[in-house]
Amino acid sequence: MKIGVAGLGLMGGSLALALRGRHDLSGYDISREARDAASAAGIATVERLEALLPADAVIVATPLGAVLPTLAALAERRSGAVLMDTASVRAPVDAFAREHGGAPMVGLHPMAGRSGRGFAIADPALLLGRPFLVVPTATSTTASLEVAGRVVRDAGGVATVCSAPEHDRIVALVSALPLALAAALTVAAADGVSDLAIFAGPGFRDTTRVATTPAELAETILLANSGNVVAALARLRTVLDDLERAIAERDASGLREILAKAAATRTALG
Amino acid sequence: MKIGVAGLGLMGGSLALALRGRHDLSGYDISREARDAASAAGIATVERLEALLPADAVIVATPLGAVLPTLAALAERRSGAVLMDTASVRAPVDAFAREHGGAPMVGLHPMAGRSGRGFAIADPALLLGRPFLVVPTATSTTASLEVAGRVVRDAGGVATVCSAPEHDRIVALVSALPLALAAALTVAAADGVSDLAIFAGPGFRDTTRVATTPAELAETILLANSGNVVAALARLRTVLDDLERAIAERDASGLREILAKAAATRTALG
Numbered sequence: 001m002k003i004g005v006a007g008l009g010l011m012g013g014s015l016a017l018a019l020r021g022r023h024d025l026s027g028y029d030i031s032r033e034a035r036d037a038a039s040a041a042g043i044a045t046v047e048r049l050e051a052l053l054p055a056d057a058v059i060v061a062t063p064l065g066a067v068l069p070t071l072a073a074l075a076e077r078r079s080g081a082v083l084m085d086t087a088s089v090r091a092p093v094d095a096f097a098r099e100h101g102g103a104p105m106v107g108l109h110p111m112a113g114r115s116g117r118g119f120a121i122a123d124p125a126l127l128l129g130r131p132f133l134v135v136p137t138a139t140s141t142t143a144s145l146e147v148a149g150r151v152v153r154d155a156g157g158v159a160t161v162c163s164a165p166e167h168d169r170i171v172a173l174v175s176a177l178p179l180a181l182a183a184a185l186t187v188a189a190a191d192g193v194s195d196l197a198i199f200a201g202p203g204f205r206d207t208t209r210v211a212t213t214p215a216e217l218a219e220t221i222l223l224a225n226s227g228n229v230v231a232a233l234a235r236l237r238t239v240l241d242d243l244e245r246a247i248a249e250r251d252a253s254g255l256r257e258i259l260a261k262a263a264a265t266r267t268a269l270g
Numbered sequence: 271m272k273i274g275v276a277g278l279g280l281m282g283g284s285l286a287l288a289l290r291g292r293h294d295l296s297g298y299d300i301s302r303e304a305r306d307a308a309s310a311a312g313i314a315t316v317e318r319l320e321a322l323l324p325a326d327a328v329i330v331a332t333p334l335g336a337v338l339p340t341l342a343a344l345a346e347r348r349s350g351a352v353l354m355d356t357a358s359v360r361a362p363v364d365a366f367a368r369e370h371g372g373a374p375m376v377g378l379h380p381m382a383g384r385s386g387r388g389f390a391i392a393d394p395a396l397l398l399g400r401p402f403l404v405v406p407t408a409t410s411t412t413a414s415l416e417v418a419g420r421v422v423r424d425a426g427g428v429a430t431v432c433s434a435p436e437h438d439r440i441v442a443l444v445s446a447l448p449l450a451l452a453a454a455l456t457v458a459a460a461d462g463v464s465d466l467a468i469f470a471g472p473g474f475r476d477t478t479r480v481a482t483t484p485a486e487l488a489e490t491i492l493l494a495n496s497g498n499v500v501a502a503l504a505r506l507r508t509v510l511d512d513l514e515r516a517i518a519e520r521d522a523s524g525l526r527e528i529l530a531k532a533a534a535t536r537t538a539l540g
Contacts (some may be wrong), residue, residue, distance in 0.1 A: 002450070009533060024354065034464075065485050076423055111416075111468075111469060111470075112296065112471060112472075113469040113471060113472060113473065114472065114480055130471075131468050131469065133469075159476050160465075160468055160469075163494045169441050169462070170462075170463050170469050171469075172472050173458065173459045173463055174459055174463060174466070174469045174471065174473075174474045175471065175473060175474065177455060177458070177459070178455060178473050178474050178476075178477035178478070179473065180510070180513055180514075180517075181451050181455055181477060181510075182477055182532070182536070183509075183513065183528060183529055183532035183533075184506055184509040184510045184513055184528075184532075185448060185451055185506060185538045186531075186535050187506070187509045187528060187531055187532050187535070188443065188447070188502070188505045188506045188509045188534040189385060189443045189444055189447070190531075190535045191505065192439075192440075192443045192502070192505055192511075193440050193443055193444060195430075196444070196535070196539065197538070197539055197540075198381075198401050198430055199401065199403075199430075199441075199444045200381075200444050200539055201379060201381040201383060201400075201445065202382075202383060202384065203383065203444075203445060203448050203449065203479075203480040204444045204445065204448050205539065206448075206476050206477070206479045206480060207448035207451060207452055207477055207478075207479070207480055207538075208448070208477075208532075209473075209474070209476045209477070209536070210285075210473040210476060210477055211532040211533060211535075211536040212533055212536050212537050213338060213529075213534075215526050215529040215530035215531065215533050218529045218533070219522060219525050219526050219529055222513075222517050222525060222529075223517065223520060223522060224527065226517050226518065226520060227519055230514060230517055230518050232458070232462070233510070233513075233514050233517075235458045235461065235462055236454055236455060236458045237510075238458070239453075239454040239457045239458045239461075240450070240451075240454045240503070243450055243453065243454055243492075244500060244503050247450075247492050247493065247496050247500060247503075248496065248500050250493060250496060252489060252493060255492060255493065256485050256486075256489050258453060258457060259453055259483075259485040259488045259489055259492075260485035261456075261460075262452070262453035262454075262456040262457050262478075262481040262485075263453075263482055263484060263485050265456050265457070265460045265480060265481075266452070266478050266479070266481040266482050267467070267482050268458045268467070269466065269467055269470055269475065269478075270467075
């Protein structure tokens with residue numbers, strides 16, 4: 001297929017590197033530096049977004065705030081390309097597809113990541129065996145979903161289909177909630193311990209690692225999905241209340257029940 | 271020095287392996303299997319706790335619940351040995367030393383660990399460069415603190431002295447709180463997401479890793495220091511309330527302030 005990738009950061013760069021061997025692939029990034037880095041890594045690049053068209057498919061992998069404008073610019077060309085995007089919050093794209101119509105759009109959210117950003121740390125290995133959440137929109141067709149499925153396979157991922165509301169509810173629990181907790185734990189510990197670097201062991205460091213997410217990106221993740229994030233925090237509070245009550249009342253068996261469920265669940269994840 | 275180690279699990283085994291090259295070291299464990307494993311690794315072992323005496327120092331590295339009985343059994347021999355213990359909660363030992371008197375006792379809590387337990391995963395590298403919290407008791411003497419300092423140095427650690435109340439307040443924030451949050455996050459996510467293994471990415475996995483702590487051990491860590499743990503949870507709630515309010519009210523600048531503080535603090539920890 002002829003595939004374009006718009007946005008050559010960590011995710012777009014990794015997708016481009018993973019797909020270029022099997023497809024006629026071109027990449028575009030608003031930053032010349034990113035385009036040059038991708039070129040140096042052997043990816044064909046174009047100087048303007050529109051030059052990715054015509055294509056069988058374009059994958060929009062820009063920062064979240066740029067996804068809708070980029071989809072709009074591509075959709076108005078009516079090129080027939082399947083438009084995919086890696087947005088980690090699906091409601092805005094879902095609404096856009098419903099209102100806009102026209103181009104077939106499919107969400108494609110790889111559940112993969114690492115600390116840092118930019119093409120410099122892009123790596124196709126990041127995607128291997130990872131779940132790609134395929135999220136149909138009002139304009140998705142059988143053919144466009146097949147294209148999405150083929151992209152997932154060729155990138156080495158595993159496709160999982162879910163609706164936009166279900167996607168956003170789930171990522172609030174598995175992505176946004178860890179981010180909020182890691183940030184809260186870091187701030188609470190720093191406020192309470194003056195020499196945190198001395199006392200922070202491997203457990204503290206693991207639990208707070210995602211707090212290194214740049215504040216701008218973390219803010220977007222939490223605000224763009226705020227309804228689901230607030231609901232996820234409420235779920236968390238329920239369990240935390242039970243834990244705190246058991247600790248304060250020295251209810252060993254109640255406490256053990258929660259801890260044993262957590263240990264069994266987390267150990268099973270591997 | 272002639273040094274005994276009582277309890278040859280992950281921590282006692284690592285200490286014994288780290289110290290045996292520089293000291294006349296013997297180890298004891300209530301389990302024959304652990305004694306045999308330590309012997310096979312070249313550590314001299316004895317068949318009874320009391321056979322660790324006479325010695326210049328004995329390090330008690332048993333599970334938390336066995337620390338006081340082990341210290342009591344050693345103290346009543348009035349051998350002159352400095353008694354150290356690795357208990358991760360200091361208040362009970364602090365009270366014991368005040369009431370019991372006699373033997374010079376010093377807390378020695380290495381801020382180190384890894385998943386799993388037992389001599390099989392003991393490793394002197396675990397201790398290298400790690401902070402060892404040296405916690406004086408009512409019976410500590412200058413000479414016994416010097417012995418503790420030498421043990422820390424010879425094990426490759428870095429000594430940090432703090433009082434028992436300060437120790438327990440700090441570990442509630444940096445050890446117990448991550449454990450409680452990781453458990454609560456794991457349970458909340460598992461309750462809300464039926465196929466958690468599919469959706470859990472590296473961020474979720476890092477944030478919940480300490481929830482694999484065996485429930486029995488986690489329960490002890492939370493209950494033995496319950497007053498400080500409840501206070502640590504209250505601190506956490508304050509920050510979480512601020513975060514939630516900022517998300518719910520879409521207060522981007524208030525949210526950014528918390529997230530930026532967390533990112534800067536956590537990034538500085540390395």
